[in-house]
Amino acid sequence: MGFPGRRVVDTARMVKTQRWKRRGSTGEATAKTADGTADQGPLDGDTLTEATLDSDALSPPVSPSPEPQRRAAGRLRLRDRAPVLLLQAAHPRQALLTGLFVGAAAAVSGRPTREVAVVFATVLVGQVILGWHNDLVDRRRDARHETPGKPLADERLDPGTAWFALTCAVLLVVPLSITSGVTAGSAYLLSLVVGLLGNVVLRKGFFSWLPWALSYGLIPAFLSYGGWGGEFEGDPPRILMTALFAALGVGVHFLRALWGLVPDNEDGWTYLPLKLGLRLGATRLLILSGVYTAVVLLLIVFAATYSGLAQ
Template sequence: MIRVRALWASSHPGPTCVVTALSLALGIVSGLEPWRLALLAAAVFFGQLSVGISNDAIDAARDRAVGRTDKPIARGDVGLRTAWVTALGALVVALALSAPLGWRMLLAHAILLASAWSYNAGLKKTAFSIVPFLLSFGLLPSVATLSSADPVPAPIWAGIAGAVLGAAVHLANVLPDLDDDRRTGVRGLPHRIGATASAVLAALGVIGGGVAVLVGSADGAVAPLAWVFFAAVVAVAVAAAVAALRRQPGRNVFRLVMLAALLLAVQLIATGGSLIP
């Protein structure tokens, strides 16, 4: 049981649950049948488990070097071999669950996961660290629409919204770890442009995602409820930027960005938006 709790903590449970919830919301607005919706959510959930656990397995030595006592693998609560077996097993399960939804969805999900794993494997140390987030989050709406009985790619506005939100997630997530990362040789895009620029760009990314959803999902005039959600997203973005700029950035900035992503998903459902014409 201790191992199970350690592996769950190593999976980055917050982002794993949020991304799974996003896929569920995207599946709902794509009009998926219940069995397709369940398979989509399960496939995304196991895929995110594989991404989170592999990230901590790769970073175990680096986390120990900077004294990350919040990391179970670095603490030794679970062995590195067990972590790798679990991460690879979760990856296989994610792809197996994707297969019944069609080869197009399987391919899109495989590309999404390969992109996320590439970040873990080394892109996080380069100026291109943001690219996997742009690609993976940009593909997430299409993973949902390609799960339908009549698979089609998501509309361009949905891909743009996902991509800019992905960029915001990346920029906000690394803010608390910039100094530790630099000491262990990680110099991704946020490390190169600095905390202030990263925080501002993350806020702009959230607002950009909100604009894309507001305009793209509107069938003619924008519904009043959509404006309410957009205002909430802007308020969250401003709060995240202020929190990052006024004091040492903490995890709350990242949590606010993830909250904004959930608000946009709820907006689509509440206003009757659809990803499939």
């Protein structure tokens, strides 16, 4: 028969070295001992207890196909890459529309193709700068209101990256502006500075429209004084054209402000579009702003056709 103590030692040693097997469909984990009996215990064999495990838990996990995972990760990486986030934070629609409008005005005034291209590029880069600066100034406020489409507010885009891109854009817009002439370039750079200040001052009160009017009102000078080369000097703009562009800036301000009336009202802002929106309603204000802006655009086209941009 042997010694009982030796049998106990051998039994414990066998339990530790045997692999766990599944018994039928009940999913009980067992290990065979030296005398053919079945003892139940945990996987490490330190203590022997009765355990019933789900048969699915003993089965190896089925991993999803690696190809969909790679595609999903690729989409996520593309959406969260810095160039895409910078483009989203630049207010691209406004930048493109403004650049196309001013470029078209330059073409209508008879400027050569290369000058029209420079005008378009200058205004496009300037509008991108304004968009980045606006989102940088408002990032904490946008985060508080959970404004969608703001990568700086939801921390997908690092502010340092946006500031670096903005600095590079400023270094680009200066020579682009001067390419149209020192006087014309200075007029546009002044317009850009006014726009940047408008992101910080006067935006909450009654005179929020003033930076927009001044910024857009300087664009006719950029066009009328402009030409090819830094030494070029054109003619001063017509007063009527300057006034119409300033009126256009007010219309653009109203259209832009419409989408933020609710959070602005929550923050206690009192600027003109908000006051009119509270009295008229957002829908009526949208219609009036759209009609006003369209009429001003038609007047600009009419004035440019019959009198031109410059005196």
